[in-house]
Amino acid sequence: MVIPVHDVNPVRGTPWVTYALIVANIAVFVFTPGMAGSLTGDGSLAQLCHLQAFLDQYAAVPQELIHHEMPRLVPTGEVGVGPQGAGCVIAPPGYDKSPELSVLTAMFLHGSWLHLLGNMLFLWIFGNNIEERMGHLRFLLFYGVCGYAASYGFALANSDSGDPLIGASGAIAGVLGAYLVLYPRARVWVLVPFLIFLPLRLPAWIVLGLWFVLQAFYSAGQGVSDAGTVAYVAHVVGFVAGLLLAWPLKPGTPPPPQPRGALFGRRAR
Structure with missing residues (x-):
């Protein structure tokens, strides 16, 4: 697996939507209730129960998306002691939840720093060019549509799952698909783990x-x-x-700059 770090495809304007999405994702992660344990590496049972309750309310759940039924019992965020010892208390939900809206909120939730930073790295590298090509508002709409398509696609394939679905991965995967269509020959600097991290410059269609x-x-x-x-x-x-959504834009998309004499990150002799 290669790790992209930069693309050779400059933009002329400022990708405000891309920046705003990155900031929003980071802010939501930092202020997610119960997430402090993952930041410090010392999560308590109370923090875990609080996090489970929060995710159950705001994450997308395939069963809810497909069957549109709320579970009878959900975590309350409190810790209780029972015959099996201490654990998270479950009770009937004390809130109304819109499964459709949960897809949107789930797109800004992440389970760990690695999950968050990996997604934001891909959005940082590839999102700016797609935003410039589509325009700010259309890019925001495109991002949301891809996220919804990804969540419902997963839910259809796992309709009986009650596990929460979180993360911006589906929406960002849509950005990658658009980039492949619009800028397949753009050069991307990547790190290839081979004993050491070997830097190479590869075409986007390969990456x-x-x-x-x-x-x-x-x-x-x-x-x-x-x-x-x-x-x-x-x-x-x-x-x-x-x-598929980016395909109609391909004919009018200007090609990215091509480094002269460059072959996989090194200049040909």
Whole structure:
């Protein structure tokens, strides 16, 4: 797996929406109730219960999206002691939840720093060019549509799952799909882990094409042991949605600058 760090595809304007999305995601993560434990590495049972209750209320749940039914019992955020010892108290939900709106709120929730920073890195590198090509408002709408498509695609494939679905991965996968369509020959600096991190400059179609192939492979449960905890299907659906939505813009998209004499990050002799 390669790690992108920068693309050679400058923009002329300021990608305000991309910046705002990054700031919003970071702010929501930092102020998510019960997330302090993941920041300090010392999470208590009370923090865990609080976090579970928060995610149950604001995350997207496939069962709720498909069947539109609320669970009978949910975590309350409190700690109780029972025959099995201390644990999170569950009770009938004391709130009304819109499954459709939960898809939007879930797009700004992340479970760890690694989850958050990985998503924001991809959005930082590839989002600015897509925003410039689409315009601020259309890009924001595009981002949301891809996120919804990814969440509902995952829910359809896992309609009986009661696990919360969180993260901006589906929407950002749509951005990657659009980038592949509009700027396939743009050069992307990547780090390739091979004994050390080897820097290379590769065409976007290789970087993003490889990313998509891996997500599709993982979504089938191949090559990973945590396929049930990562929504690879959402990544695949979001990517395809972004690719299809951006396709009509391809004819009028100017090509990115091409470095002369550059071959995989090194100058040809």
